[in-house]
Amino acid sequence: MNTMDDTATFEALTAPILEERPWSAFAACQEVKDVSFFPQNKSQERAAAAICGICPVREECLDHALATNERLGMWGGVSEKRRRALARAS
Numbered sequence: 665m666n667t668m669d670d671t672a673t674f675e676a677l678t679a680p681i682l683e684e685r686p687w688s689a690f691a692a693c694q695e696v697k698d699v700s701f702f703p704q705n706k707s708q709e710r711a712a713a714a715i716c717g718i719c720p721v722r723e724e725c726l727d728h729a730l731a732t733n734e735r736l737g738m739w740g741g742v743s744e745k746r747r748r749a750l751a752r753a754s
């Protein structure tokens with residue numbers, strides 16, 4: 665059950681993220697509880713990529729990860745290994 669305190673705590677925790685990444689308010693992953701976006705194997709990576717594939721802010725997410733050199737996790741449907749390859753190629 666959500667209480668007013670839960671809502672206030674959630675807003676306090678998410679406000680800095682939304683300020684830095686306003687597009688994340690539309691992220692498909694925020695609705696998903698049973699998929700890890702820090703996958704530990706190919707199966708988990710495919711599950712995360714499937715969600716990213718339908719995300720309306722996929723491009724913004726990947727741009728952010730590349731611009732900030734995010735090292736871990738799935739961003740914009742692109743794994744950390746693939747992002748490293750993209751960075752080397754650019």
Ligand code: SF4
Pocket residue numbers: 688691692693694701715716717719720721722723725726738739740741
């Ligand atoms: S592209 Fe993937 S990781 Fe990025 S916001 Fe969308 S669902 Fe989340």
